[in-house]
Amino acid sequence: MDTKLPPYATFGQRIWFYGFRVICGLIFFFLIAPIIIIIPLSFNAEDFFTFTPGMLAFERDAYSLHHYQDFFGEDGYPWSGLLIGLGIGAVLTVILKVWKGNLNLFPILIGAIFGLVIGKLTGLEGEEWMTPLRNSLMIAPVATLLSVGFGTLAAIGLSQTHVPFKGAIMAILISPMIVPLIISAAGMYFFYSRIGLQGTYWGVVLAHAALGIPFVIITVTATLVGFDRSLTRAAANLGANPVTTFFRIQMPLILPGVISGGLFAFITSFDEVVVVIFVGSAGQQTLPWQMFTGLREQISPVILAAATILVAISIVLLATVEMLRRRSERLRGIAPH
Template sequence: MSSVAFNPEQGKPLHPFVTFTLPLVAVFGALLGFIGGQAAGLGPLEGAIFGAVIAAVLAFVLTRFLPRKTGRWGAIAVCVAMGFFAGGFAGAVGGLILGALLGWAVYWLDTGDYRRGVPPYATTGQVLWHNSFKFICGAIFFFLIAPIITIIPLSFNAQNFFTFTPEMLALDPAGFSLKHYQDFFTNDAWLQPLKNSLIIAPFATFISVSLGTLAAIGLSQSHVPGRRAIMAVLISPMIVPLIISATGMFFFYSQMGLFMENYLGISKSLSGYIKVILAHAALGVPFVIITVTATLVSFDQSLTRAAANMGANPVTTFFKVQMPLILPGVISGGLFAFITSFDEVVVVLFVGAAAQKTLPWQMFTGLREQISPTILAVATILVIISIALLTVVELLRRRSERLRGMSPG
């Protein structure tokens, strides 16, 4: 008779749990306790020890007596109760997050889910590297996204501060307000720059898409001489430091503005808009060229030759044959060009005037001259818009892969 202890209900041996799952869960719990202990007023060492003990006890109870779904909810309930006891409503929210993480980690280790994605014959080192690589990517993602996430709750601050107030940290409803969003949508100092941005960005995007698409199609032809050098010149606005590009655009477009005003009779305000639109179009062209060129790599040129053999002229061939297939790349480049124009501030400071003040320019002014918390509300809106546009770009990328036969779904 084996002396290994078994759970009478599930028949799981304790030895693998004690030697593998338990130590790792305790380390993970110590890390969570270190983080959560700071918020609860515990010292770093006390928080780590407390977290390790709680995690070890929970791991034993969950894996021995509860199925996955019930156990994960149980871990959340326990952590929420402890968080509420230690820090009220804010502590309960923190306990909710920590409990969800802890419950996931326990079953992820105990059920062997950590081996998913690796072949059965993978060594311990290969499995370790596979999971370490995923955690490293997650840490990098968190490092990049954390500053953006911080802005969003700050935009609902009831006070005119750029920091979390005690009421916000305690999740007191009195500490939150929509007044900064109300100021943005009712204050002409913000509405006029928003209007300028919504005028400049679409026109700049249209010009970028038109020129960038034509350039990408032309440079995709193997008979074009010096196409690598031409490509390098066209995408140089992405490579050259923006302050250098802005300085060069200032001298170039200032002379263009004088010509339009003195010889063409264009008003100073209109010439200012034209200069900013052209400058932003120059910044957006490289994004269009790169995305359309990537789409044209897998484009079957025999389709255009077949259309020409059947009597279609070049214009008809482009709009009826080529454009539908490269349209996802064109739209993706246009979205990138729109984001570039809508968020750009350096070039418009050099090229534009007060009449062409855009939303980023107003935000920059608000940081430099008057610390206005409305900036946080505007930043949150811009983040949401950027996420929506990038989501569209990703959907278009997947559609393009399906059209090119690179993805089964």
């Protein structure tokens, strides 16, 4: 299809041109609207799930933050955490300045975010939403580390020229993504009960790591496909040993793939609910689990506040992955623009 309508287009062509765009617009609307619409609904002052007349008239009183207050609760020490995080970040910045010479404010930002989150999530006593959030944040990073560690190694192995049984190995490694979650959950529930992992933190972590591995394999092998082997040969030619070559040449090039694979693994674990319901016990209740219970039993508008926050998190993650993908394509010289 041409992007612009030529001046000689007939009436029928005009109808088709605009009609098609309207249809596509409606489909985009269908894709996005449900996600966007929960954002204003989460500021509803009342416990309703629809726009109240007050909201439609944009009255100040019809909007409120009280679902967010319910979501965050009152426990925890966010501000002390923020201060400590800022402090550590500042110290790191100074050290980096002295060591490397350039001023980098990144550690302060990271320190502030981490300090705030960790501070908020310490000293919780049975908070309805914060405890699940803490559990999620305790499970997902560890599962991610496991899948990224094992997955990157294996992806490097798989991208070698001569790999025996490559097809079969690949099929096994990708299978956690293909097998329906309910079947994985059932199998893990039976098997982990036998070996005493059912209902434990490590049971959930191992299960989530297994589910995240296909994503790491796929993204890292994708970056390795375009990898130019003459770079490593050049490094070897200039006298670098294989370990130096790996860390100085190969690693920086595949890092974007590793990070986006890690983000996929993180979001897989962070969003996962079926397996954790079966493999976990009440002590491992995660945020999606809490939302699932909330939706199934009595649906409370706090869920919309939680959903809005998750949407914000996914926007950040999506932006990061997109940025990394473009950076990786640029580095490897295959960028389309």
